Amino acid sequence: MKVPLSLLTIVTEGLLKEPMIELLRRHGATGHTITRADGEGSRGVRAKDWEGPNLRFECILSPEAADAALDEVSERYFENYSVIAWVTEVKVVRSTKFSSKDSAES
Amino acid sequence: MKVPLSLLTIVTEGLLKEPMIELLRRHGATGHTITRADGEGSRGVRAKDWEGPNLRFECILSPEAADAALDEVSERYFENYSVIAWVTEVKVVRSTKFSSKDSAES
């Protein structure tokens, strides 16, 4: 009953909250989880200074959707914003919970 | 010296804090890590509205224990509560730290 899916994790400035949620939805996400995070990266600016902490999105998606979303995040935001993202393979049960349009493999 | 174990991640309403900790213990967890998270999912109710944010449990377990715990979470809570859970394969060192009864493979 275990189904392999992908977990997309995105860490980004608080500013991009709405755009990120929208992006995830567009790629078929049925939900997401957000935690507040601090961080340092390659850019000098620590987001925390002026707009609260970074946001850390987690979203379970079908592997294809996760890849596509990761690509879009990278293309649209990597250059000008403080963003980092990665994909992990995970197993879930009852994957129906995650299929809005793409993951009917349960 | 690296030992493969499983990381079980559970995101759930704050309400289920005690039951979840107990469930993890029953499956042999020697510890767990909790972060506060916001989130949206398939259910209309955002937990945050009335009882504080979601809780995100992480627990390192033996692969069998993680699978069993995941099954139990799914069976007992998926229907009526806001819960989501997944399992990831991870590597640790000195897995003795995680073996209460099941993972003696270090």
Next chain:
Amino acid sequence: MKVPLSLLTIVTEGLLKEPMIELLRRHGATGHTITRADGEGSRGVRAKDWEGPNLRFECILSPEAADAALDEVSERYFENYSVIAWVTEVKVVRSTKFSSKDSAES
């Protein structure tokens, strides 16, 4: 364009914040993400009691660097401090973002 890298996750008492950041830097980390976490483990002391919550570090590294960092964390801190750490395999795009000295595989 997807490149496999490693995600090192460390959960530790707040006290070790600076040493951990330094350790990660020494192993070539270009950044890290910190979330506040509560937790219980094998030691009686819950860090939260007297010095704020645990810190949960996430750091994307080359697989070798992640292994080496994990080893060092285990050797230096496992005995006397509340620390736990694990490594997960992840995929990223544009891995140049993570290469200070070690991961030129993009």
Next chain:
Amino acid sequence: MDLLTQNLISPVVLAFVLGMIARWIRSDLEIPSAIYQGMSIYLLFAIGLKGGVALSETPASELVLPLGLTLALGCLTPLSAFFFMRWFGKLGKVDAAATAAHYGSVSAVTFIAAIEAVKLSGIPSNGYLPALLAVLEVPGIIIGLLLAQKSQAGGMKHALREVVTGKSIFLMVGGLAIGAACGQAKVDSVAPFFIAPFKGVLCLFLLELGMVAASRVRDLRSTGLRLVILGCFLPAFHGAIATACGVWIGMAPGGAAIFGAMVGSASYIAAPAAVRIALPEASPGIYLTLSLGVTFPFNLSVGIPIFIKLAETLSHAPTP
């Protein structure tokens, strides 16, 4: 009605409205949840403290009647709510019982808002009301859960534990005890923190509550008109009865009005937590939307002034 405008144009009510507007225009305003929790701890403890001092100055004999009335109404209102929810609201048994538990219990913030409104209108009140608040919180929830006939030992017990050790009752009862033990003189030493800024904190708290309520209001469409009507009728109905009874057993007019607001209010902190544990299959989309999205704003804007007016009228009626 002048009293109505008087009540509506106050920092506390307007802050609630401001919170709703924040959500409607999709402002990024957000009260950090630690601040929100800090404020609720402050408010509950402070209300207990104030009540405890008043209690320490009230002779026990004076408390017997109000306590009895509170218990009686705490048992009757969930039954009445259950009946209306099934009959007029067309809800299934579990959902009706869950909602009944909410209307049987009490909203501390409505209570506080009523206290402030009464203070503003200048009519006399009673000091022992916070003690009644603590008493009123529990029976409604028990009866609501029993109505669902789901009293499997485990769930029910767990749910009751949750209510009794839950932080809202714990803080209020703890504050009551400390206030009663210390008395006025010693509580005065913490008054600049717990008493004077109280209403200002309430103001910020309602800003947050307005935001939460606004997202509930969005769910009204799916809730259905019949339930919305009940969400306005029940508080008015229960509250008017309670106000009348309060006057009848000799409460001061202000006290009776506050008592009406208490009995009329629907819980949205203690009850949801208990119901979620004991009746997880009941739909929060119904009980939360009604209590927080309909009944709370109704009481805040319309209910409280009505109960004040009613209490004043009834109190003066027999005098001449």
Next chain:
Amino acid sequence: MDLLTQNLISPVVLAFVLGMIARWIRSDLEIPSAIYQGMSIYLLFAIGLKGGVALSETPASELVLPLGLTLALGCLTPLSAFFFMRWFGKLGKVDAAATAAHYGSVSAVTFIAAIEAVKLSGIPSNGYLPALLAVLEVPGIIIGLLLAQKSQAGGMKHALREVVTGKSIFLMVGGLAIGAACGQAKVDSVAPFFIAPFKGVLCLFLLELGMVAASRVRDLRSTGLRLVILGCFLPAFHGAIATACGVWIGMAPGGAAIFGAMVGSASYIAAPAAVRIALPEASPGIYLTLSLGVTFPFNLSVGIPIFIKLAETLSHAPTP
């Protein structure tokens, strides 16, 4: 200058310095971000509330001139800043425009600090200033973004939404409205929370701001001397002009000084958020470092006393 020391040796300014020291000696002092956000909500709402009460007591006719002047200066200062940033600061168009948006907008904390300094120096002020603050916040940002000629429908619109529904303007305008609607008597009921402790909260807030500014100051080396000079010159220049105009249109001396501090200040909350969305390629290392690391401390320590002195001199000049 006595006024300068008088201004510098105050709990509020010293708390800012203490925050900077905390960073320099690498203390582990940290204000939790929930507390910091809670304080900014409190400060903005309180300043609005106070202003709203004052507004409710000011005849509309008295507001026409100040409002017109505010709008005019709100349009001129970003142009002036843009010019200096390109010519003397040698910045590229996008970075100059981004910085201009910051100098065109306004820093609420500078405004508050100016109010406190004026109160301390005992000269008369005007109650309607918070309304001007809200008005001044927006045009500078719009013009700054237009200067970058990057007004692609999407980015610009999104950025404007961000500013107008952003929590800082929303809370201040909301507070203004509530204060104006309720009037003095009703706001008095929340005064022990919103008015009396205000300056103390400001003190803790500046402790945090000092820490943030200190980490900005570290970036000064890479910013370059020319920009640092501008970061001191622009507030003095804009502020002096605004103070003079304020006296000229009849503001009280204290009011004119505060007005000068407002116009001279550079935004570091509303503007960065808007610029980050509309001009993501502009470098925060420039605009944030200038506004928070140079201009804010400059105004806090040197600018405000200068504007007060200037306003007093100009006000007294024509009298004899």
Next chain:
Amino acid sequence: MDLLTQNLISPVVLAFVLGMIARWIRSDLEIPSAIYQGMSIYLLFAIGLKGGVALSETPASELVLPLGLTLALGCLTPLSAFFFMRWFGKLGKVDAAATAAHYGSVSAVTFIAAIEAVKLSGIPSNGYLPALLAVLEVPGIIIGLLLAQKSQAGGMKHALREVVTGKSIFLMVGGLAIGAACGQAKVDSVAPFFIAPFKGVLCLFLLELGMVAASRVRDLRSTGLRLVILGCFLPAFHGAIATACGVWIGMAPGGAAIFGAMVGSASYIAAPAAVRIALPEASPGIYLTLSLGVTFPFNLSVGIPIFIKLAETLSHAPTP
């Protein structure tokens, strides 16, 4: 003893008890850690501020004796604690040294509680005590670490940095400096925030501390009776000596009692952090349980009234 009950029945002490009860009945009450940290920042800064004002009004000559005494006791108490922990407590060298560092240092909350108790009892005190608190915090920790003979350059230096730049000392010394620089008149402007609500905030803070202490008390079983006895004996012993010395060098009776509570107290914020870094192999289950689970409640309930009584007796003894 009347003074004892008088001290125990106060909002501050009862809030501590309420916190312990919350843990015992397993209530879900939780003070968000941001709020807890915010409160400790507030309390430490406020105590410094108040002390700074007092300091600015104390002639330096008056400080020499108290400072000397503080340093002397700050060096003797860790030695005494180490001796008792090894001899009677049967601890190993490292654990005994770690515990000695805690008893050599000082608990700011005990100090604050003593101040409030003295204020309540109406006997005169001294304003310079917060300065002594800052002085007392450091030497005990150094000597404790030296006793472990683990003074490898690195660990010791790191631990000292931690103590001196640690937020508790930093905020208190910062507050002291600001208070001394500004003087009474200017600090008055922030008094409605830092002075008036102080005791109320302390009350909430102790609610949290009670919860933390309760979870420590659970560990008492594994700690052993001998250590629990020392956890009561040491504060009484050190505190009585310090009170007597205080009276002897001419402190006001209230000041001597507070000084006794300070010297008798065991640190549970600065010392644990330093010890954890320099002596990671020492067991927090011992030193934290003793300082927070035994000595703090002991001082709060029994110690402080004893020191007050003692100071009064000794002060009056030579008079007739």
